[in-house]
Amino acid sequence: MATLFERLDAEEAVARGELEALHAEMAVLREEMTAIEVRLTRLTITRETVESLLEGSPCEELISEGDVVEEAEAGLIPGQRPAAEPEPAELRPEPEPAAASQPGPRPKPKRRPKPGRPARTPSFGIHLDEAVDRMLVILTTVGREMKVRDIAVAIGETPSDPRIETTRSRLKTLAKQGKVVEGHPGWFQIAPAPRALEPARAEVVAHVNGGVVAMR
Numbered sequence: 001m002a003t004l005f006e007r008l009d010a011e012e013a014v015a016r017g018e019l020e021a022l023h024a025e026m027a028v029l030r031e032e033m034t035a036i037e038v039r040l041t042r043l044t045i046t047r048e049t050v051e052s053l054l055e056g057s058p059c060e061e062l063i064s065e066g067d068v069v070e071e072a073e074a075g076l077i078p079g080q081r082p083a084a085e086p087e088p089a090e091l092r093p094e095p096e097p098a099a100a101s102q103p104g105p106r107p108k109p110k111r112r113p114k115p116g117r118p119a120r121t122p123s124f125g126i127h128l129d130e131a132v133d134r135m136l137v138i139l140t141t142v143g144r145e146m147k148v149r150d151i152a153v154a155i156g157e158t159p160s161d162p163r164i165e166t167t168r169s170r171l172k173t174l175a176k177q178g179k180v181v182e183g184h185p186g187w188f189q190i191a192p193a194p195r196a197l198e199p200a201r202a203e204v205v206a207h208v209n210g211g212v213v214a215m216r
Helices: 002-055 065-072 128-142 148-154 161-176
Strands: 178-183 187-190 204-207 214-215
Touching: 002 128, 002 148, 128 148, 128 161, 128 178, 128 187, 148 161, 148 187, 161 178, 161 187
Parallel strands: none
Antiparallel strands: 178 187, 204 214
C-alpha cells in the first residue's frame, strides 16, 4: 500500500510541474500579445493621422492626367498594371528531376519554459533612429508646421507627457543639425533645401606696403 501512495505522489508532482510550465508559457504569450497589440495600435494611429493631414494636400495627386489617358487608351483601369507577357518556351528553365522520396528529419520537440523563468517584457517608446526617420518622413510629406504633440502621435508614440517631451527633445536636436526648423515655440517643419550660391564677382586689390588684401 505504501508503494501505491508513493506512485501517486510522484504522478501528482509531475502533473503540478507540467501545470506550472503551462502557466509560465501562457504568461509569456500574453505579454507577447500585449506588445503586438500596442504596436498595431500605434501603426493604426499613425496611418489615421497621416491620412487626415494629407487630405486636400498636393501629395494625393499621385497619378497625372497623362498617365490616366494612356491607361484608358490601353484599355486599363487607372492605376492598374498591364499583365506581364509570357516568357518564350525556349527561355524557360528545364524542370529539375524530382529527388527520390526520402524520410525527412524528425522535428525537434519544443521546449517548454521552466517555472520561474523571467518573461520578456514589451518595450515602451520608439527607438531613436526609427523615431527620427518617421519624423523626417512625416514633416517632408506634410510640408508645413506641426505641433510636437501631433508629430508624436503621427510617429506612433503614446500621447503621454513623457513621450511628448522625448519627441520635443529629439526635434530640437534635429533643429540644431539643420534638418528641421522651429518657427513658433513647439511648432516644427522640415528645413528648406539650401539654394545654390551664385559665384560672386570680386576685385582683389593687394596693398604691398601694408600686406592687406581688400575685396570689392
